[in-house]
Amino acid sequence: MAVVSQDSYLVGLIGSGIGPSLSPALHEREADRQGLRYLYRLIDIDALGIGPEAVGDLVRAARDLGFDGLNITHPCKQLVIPHLDALSPQAEALGAVNTVVFENGRAVGHNTDVTGFAASFARGLPDVPLERVVQLGAGGAGAAVAHATLTLGAGRVTVVDALPDRAADLAGSLNRHFGPGRAASATPDRLADLLARADGVVHATPTGMAAHPGLPVPAEVLRPGLWVAEVVYRPLETELLRTARAAGCATLDGGGMAVFQAADAFRLFTGREPDSARMLADIAELAGAVAAPK
Numbered sequence: 001m002a003v004v005s006q007d008s009y010l011v012g013l014i015g016s017g018i019g020p021s022l023s024p025a026l027h028e029r030e031a032d033r034q035g036l037r038y039l040y041r042l043i044d045i046d047a048l049g050i051g052p053e054a055v056g057d058l059v060r061a062a063r064d065l066g067f068d069g070l071n072i073t074h075p076c077k078q079l080v081i082p083h084l085d086a087l088s089p090q091a092e093a094l095g096a097v098n099t100v101v102f103e104n105g106r107a108v109g110h111n112t113d114v115t116g117f118a119a120s121f122a123r124g125l126p127d128v129p130l131e132r133v134v135q136l137g138a139g140g141a142g143a144a145v146a147h148a149t150l151t152l153g154a155g156r157v158t159v160v161d162a163l164p165d166r167a168a169d170l171a172g173s174l175n176r177h178f179g180p181g182r183a184a185s186a187t188p189d190r191l192a193d194l195l196a197r198a199d200g201v202v203h204a205t206p207t208g209m210a211a212h213p214g215l216p217v218p219a220e221v222l223r224p225g226l227w228v229a230e231v232v233y234r235p236l237e238t239e240l241l242r243t244a245r246a247a248g249c250a251t252l253d254g255g256g257m258a259v260f261q262a263a264d265a266f267r268l269f270t271g272r273e274p275d276s277a278r279m280l281a282d283i284a285e286l287a288g289a290v291a292a293p294k
Contacts, residue, residue, distance in 0.1 A: 012041040015073035017211030020234040022286045026262045052076050056083030069269045070100040077140025086110040094237040096140035113144030116261025124252040128227045129199040131155040137204035138170040145204050148236045150178045158184045192221050200227035209237035215239045224248030236287035255283045
């Protein structure tokens with residue numbers, strides 16, 4: 001097998017419905033500016049006609065084909081773990097992986113969603129109250145943003161998920177990591193009551209993505225004084241954000257998290273320092289181009 005030079009990289013993204021992803025452009029633009037030959041490929045399980053349980057086969061194939069690394073997104077962030085050779089401490093604590101680096105034939109899992117969300121939140125919603133936070137979604141992204149929210153100083157995070165056991169498991173894990181009483185779980189039927197008393201809500205489900213349109217909460221529960229942070233960034237302007245802004249909420253779109261997690265992944269893949277400011281300008285331009293009428 002030919003040795004890949006340090007100035008040439010082949011990476012990819014495994015997930016469902018990822019056609020609209022801006023990750024290839026984000027990574028490739030930054031690589032171009034650094035003089036790297038960098039190819040970023042989408043590996044869409046929907047287009048391939050396979051289920052998320054095939055993620056292990058895809059990771060092995062990518063390693064054998066000479067990929068330098070992979071990003072992993074919904075619905076494979078947790079399913080990929082048994083197929084990896086090692087995990088970073090943060091990925092192990094989260095039980096979710098969004099970045100896989102191939103090192104000497106081994107597949108090592110990382111998670112850059114935590115630092116990505118924390119950096120975006122601190123930049124986009126500085127000084128908002130964090131005593132009572134409600135989070136929708138307890139999947140791979142949900143685990144990461146809940147860790148990030150508590151790291152940022154949230155008093156208590158209540159996790160709401162359509163799968164009660166998944167929400168309870170995440171809350172239990174958060175309490176073990178951050179201390180008793182920092183997290184709780186609830187079922188969706190309690191959402192309106194919880195949001196009536198919350199400082200803010202973090203949305204970490206696929207609802208609102210291009211492939212999963214819709215509003216994850218009833219519009220009537222959104223009110224002035226409640227901040228809303230979105231994890232979805234495809235599209236950048238989700239129905240939740242439009243409705244929340246119309247209701248007088250302070251909002252945070254998913255673009256910042258996408259950029260900061262991508263920058264951290266780029267660093268893991270290449271060992272080079274990305275320019276996050278340039279990447280933030282990229283996603284604003286790219287998302288605008290996606291939203292513009294054809």
